[in-house]
Amino acid sequence: MAGVAQQSKSTITLKGSAEIVCDYLNFGINSILFQRGLYPPENFQTTENYGLTILMSTDNKIKEFLSTSLNQLKEWLIQRSVNKVALIITNVKSLEVMERWDFHIEYEGNPDQPGGQVSDKPLKVIKNEIRDVLKQIASSVAYLPLLDCLCSFDIQIYTKNGIELPAEWSEAQAAHVKNAQSVKMRSFSTNIHKMETVVTYKNED
Amino acid sequence: GAAIVMSQFKFVNEMNNLLTVEGPLTKGPPPRWQRKGQENQSMNNLSLNSSKQKSFSTSITKTPTKTGGSDVVKTRKTPSKTPSKNKSTRSTTPTPNKAAKTPVADRFIPARSTSNFDLAHYKLKQEDNTMDSPSKKELQRVMCENLHGGDIDSVKILSYRHKPPTAPEGFQNPMRVIYTQTKTPASVKSNNRYIPQAPDRILDAPDIVDDYYLNLMDWSTNNILAAALGAHVYLWNAGTGNIEELLELQGNDYVCSLAWIQEGDHLAVGTTNGTVELWDCSRAKRLRIMDGHSARVGSLSWNSYILTSGCRSGQIIHHDVRQRDHMISLITGHSQEVCGLKWSPDGRYLASGGNDNVLNIWQSVNGNHHSQNQPLHVFTSHQAAVKALAWCPWQPHVLASGGGTADRHIRFWNCNTGSCVNAVDTKSQVCALLWSTNYKELISGHGFANNELIIWKYPAMTKVAELRGHTARVLHLAMSPDGSTVLSAGADETLRLWKCFVKNTTKSKTAVQVRDKPSLLKQCIR
Numbered sequence: 001m002a003g004v005a006q007q008s009k010s011t012i013t014l015k016g017s018a019e020i021v022c023d024y025l026n027f028g029i030n031s032i033l034f035q036r037g038l039y040p041p042e043n044f045q046t047t048e049n050y051g052l053t054i055l056m057s058t059d060n061k062i063k064e065f066l067s068t069s070l071n072q073l074k075e076w077l078i079q080r081s082v083n084k085v086a087l088i089i090t091n092v093k094s095l096e097v098m099e100r101w102d103f104h105i106e107y108e109g110n111p112d113q114p115g116g117q118v119s120d121k122p123l124k125v126i127k128n129e130i131r132d133v134l135k136q137i138a139s140s141v142a143y144l145p146l147l148d149c150l151c152s153f154d155i156q157i158y159t160k161n162g163i164e165l166p167a168e169w170s171e172a173q174a175a176h177v178k179n180a181q182s183v184k185m186r187s188f189s190t191n192i193h194k195m196e197t198v199v200t201y202k203n204e205d
Numbered sequence: 206g207a208a209i210v211m212s213q214f215k216f217v218n219e220m221n222n223l224l225t226v227e228g229p230l231t232k233g234p235p236p237r238w239q240r241k242g243q244e245n246q247s248m249n250n251l252s253l254n255s256s257k258q259k260s261f262s263t264s265i266t267k268t269p270t271k272t273g274g275s276d277v278v279k280t281r282k283t284p285s286k287t288p289s290k291n292k293s294t295r296s297t298t299p300t301p302n303k304a305a306k307t308p309v310a311d312r313f314i315p316a317r318s319t320s321n322f323d324l325a326h327y328k329l330k331q332e333d334n335t336m337d338s339p340s341k342k343e344l345q346r347v348m349c350e351n352l353h354g355g356d357i358d359s360v361k362i363l364s365y366r367h368k369p370p371t372a373p374e375g376f377q378n379p380m381r382v383i384y385t386q387t388k389t390p391a392s393v394k395s396n397n398r399y400i401p402q403a404p405d406r407i408l409d410a411p412d413i414v415d416d417y418y419l420n421l422m423d424w425s426t427n428n429i430l431a432a433a434l435g436a437h438v439y440l441w442n443a444g445t446g447n448i449e450e451l452l453e454l455q456g457n458d459y460v461c462s463l464a465w466i467q468e469g470d471h472l473a474v475g476t477t478n479g480t481v482e483l484w485d486c487s488r489a490k491r492l493r494i495m496d497g498h499s500a501r502v503g504s505l506s507w508n509s510y511i512l513t514s515g516c517r518s519g520q521i522i523h524h525d526v527r528q529r530d531h532m533i534s535l536i537t538g539h540s541q542e543v544c545g546l547k548w549s550p551d552g553r554y555l556a557s558g559g560n561d562n563v564l565n566i567w568q569s570v571n572g573n574h575h576s577q578n579q580p581l582h583v584f585t586s587h588q589a590a591v592k593a594l595a596w597c598p599w600q601p602h603v604l605a606s607g608g609g610t611a612d613r614h615i616r617f618w619n620c621n622t623g624s625c626v627n628a629v630d631t632k633s634q635v636c637a638l639l640w641s642t643n644y645k646e647l648i649s650g651h652g653f654a655n656n657e658l659i660i661w662k663y664p665a666m667t668k669v670a671e672l673r674g675h676t677a678r679v680l681h682l683a684m685s686p687d688g689s690t691v692l693s694a695g696a697d698e699t700l701r702l703w704k705c706f707v708k709n710t711t712k713s714k715t716a717v718q719v720r721d722k723p724s725l726l727k728q729c730i731r
Contacts, residue, residue, distance in 0.1 A: 035611065037380035039372045046586070052562065053585045065369040072365070082362065092371055128540070134603040138588050141611045146384045156364045163361055172364040203228060 011118045011199040012126075017192035018077035022070045024130050024188070024195065027105060029066060029087055029155070030056045031137050032101060036144070037090065038151050050131040069155045072166060076159055077193060080107050084158040088175045094151045097175040099147070099201045119191035129188035133197055138187045143183070145204045179203045382632040383613065384654070398644075398709060400660070400670045404701035405690070407443070407674075410434055414459055414694040417592065417609065417636060417652075417680065418517075418544040418560060419503050422694050423472075423685040425465040429486065430692060431472055432700065433460035438474060440486060443685065450490060452482075464505035464512070471526075473512050475502030481514050483526055496533050497522050504546035506555070511574040513555060515543025521557055523575035533575050538565045538583075544592040551601040554581070554620050558591030564606050566620050582623040587611040593649065595638040597663075607635025607649060615649060615666075629666045631659065637682035639691060641706045647704070648691055652678030658693055660705060672703050 012020070027049060034055040039062075044055040057063060076082040087101040111117055139171050156172050165171070182202040187196035285301055308731060355496035412435035413421065421433040430441045436454040441447070454460060461730035462475035470487040479498035484491050495512075504515035509535070512524045519539035524531040538557060545558030555567040555576045564584040584606075593607030593615075603626075604618045615635060617627040641648065646669060647661045656675040659668060677696035689707045694700050 021508045022350045035380070037378035040376065041379055044556055048585065051585060053588070058371070062369045065365060065367065068367075069365045138562075139609075139611045141380065141383065142376050146381055147378055148381065149378075150371060150374065150376060151378075152368070154364060154368060156362050159363055163363070168366045170366050172362045176363055196718065 010122065011120050012123065012190055012192065014078055014117045017119060018074045018188040020126060020190055021077060021193050021195055022074050025070055025085060027054050028134060028137055028197070030054065031134060032087060033057060033153065035138055035141055036099070036147055038089065038153060050127050050134060052131055054134065060129070064179060069157070073118055073157055074161070076157065080111060080136070081160045081163050081178055082157055083160070086156040086158065086175065087153045088156060089147065089151050090154065092152050097177050098151060099199065100175055100177055102198040102200065104196040104198065108189060108194055109192050117192055121191045126188060126190050129186070133186045133188055137197070140183070140199060144201050177202055262336060273445050288675050301619060383610065385387065391700065395445040400705050402672065404674055405704045406702045410694060410698050410700045412699055413681070413694060418542050418590070420462045420505070420681060421460065422681040422683040422692065423463045423465050424685055424692065426468055426686045427470060428686050430683065431463045431465065432694070435459050438463065451486060452491070461501045461503045462505045464507055466507050467509070472509070473505050475505050475514060477501040479516065481505065481512065481524065495524050497532050497535065504543050506546045506548045508548040508552045508569070508574040513546060513548065515546040517542040519559060519561070520542060534578060536576070536578050538580050539563055544590055545594040547594040547596060549596040549601050552597055553601065556594045556596070556604050556606070558594055558606060560590040562587050562589060564591045582620065584625070585620065586625060587614065588614060593635045593638040595640055598642050605638050605647060607638050610634040610652070627664070627666065634678065636680055639682050639684050641688060643688050643706045643708050648682065650679035650682045650693055656695065658691065658703065669704065673706065674701055675699065
């Protein structure tokens, strides 16, 4: 995997762990955009990672939005100031929140480790855990309702109070799904960051 | 009082305005008899007042249907909605004007002596209650914690300002196809043959396990169909129509897979307790029980005297059924259940598909019938479980594979070069694939929404026919030894026989016959 900063062959640094989380989010969010049918399938191309074939958006604007959001998130992950990332899917016409994917973050280990926090969890194990979640996301189509309307997506990051608002960022309202039903997916952990994925969708009558 | 949402401001404001029209609420409206008396004195103002009143009343009735009103409904339905911050910026000081105006139209109140106008006026004039009861506050706080993982006031929600674009107007969600399907016209190419749209026969299959990952049907070269229903295995002689029960597993075990040896009467049976039983069906005798797996054996495939079994653990074992020490090798190529397992007709390749979406191609060891321990090719293109596997009878290096619900594709692989030569979107879960030598066609079995079998022309992959009838998803397919008939097993507990590949030239004498004999598998002709 590109860019994982490691002190030695077997340890993962705080920065590396944050990158792993952001990589997962990048693949996971792209996978959701494809699986939920938000954009034409022609706008996606396949890439191989985690032993899976994942479809990633080729739209530059989408890529830019994701990379800006995730790069900022990486910083906040290192500072331990983010609790959750939410992917919101909204009906463009009615502005109704159709679906929300929550990526909860838990911090593990000792942040005050001398020399910086490290984890010696094998990267292969982490990748396998990530692969399992990504597959769960892909197969969630079996129970998620059809999004039969033009939808847009947004990324919201839930941070602690007192965080400096970066340039080009604004505060947002929490997005709630009416008649909500939630499904908790598998979680993965680098032993520095633990990520749990939950999807909340509208229960069809 | 319900929590007031910002957008309700307009409604409330208009409500207040309505009240002020009737004059300042210092003492409430004067009694009707008094007003009637004053009426004559203010005839001039009459028309003005009434018209003004009319406009107000109409506007008020309209408001509930606008967003203001609907928000009221919303807050009632979704108590989880974040209550707006109480530092509301709206002002509710009613405008003290129109003191001189006296209302003319009024609703009739029979006795005003019971109305306490002073109290009523005080309550009406009060600011909206910002003081929620303590229990309500606690409820709100707990709800916030649950939803946001913390007190909402101590969490910031941030988002990058430059939002991503939406798909163009008129774009329809492509995933719609897995929810609804309309019948597509079959290929325009004229067919020389007639493919009956209805099955030739329907058999009852009670207690068939509705599990996508199992392989419960196999049709032998001696024209006997082995069918696993729950803990039982039945043998149906397609030539004579005779049915007999071969075995019944004990306890909570059920049969997970069946596979006839390539030539002969030996049947391999995979079970939930991880064993594979070998039966001689000509004598209805069990020859041996082979263990080695740690979980249920959902897939089996023969290559001469080698029986390969696939397990829920993801492991594959090669058994030499002639030897006492039957286990030749145990290979791990999957991290989840192996639901598809097929040796190529020339015995060179083994294809294994798993619930981990991986399709592995294994090469046989030189001079042997078992495979190497490492896969030759690892294909991860399918986005869902790969259960449907079928090798092309006339091109033994070509494999067709089908993916589950999230994938819905049939893919063709050249296993000599390791490349995917074609991929077709079938728009439905693919549970099984069979090739037809008689017509160079492919037949696939599907789940939601049509529960159909589709016949495709190969290699063009145009639809030749769609065979419908199953009322629940198709789980397994099996082909008669003469290649004329396909049997489909559905979750609707029926087995349907489709005579879709009957050769024109020779009338098959081994056509399925009906025997009027009461038997375990009820037969009904439709």
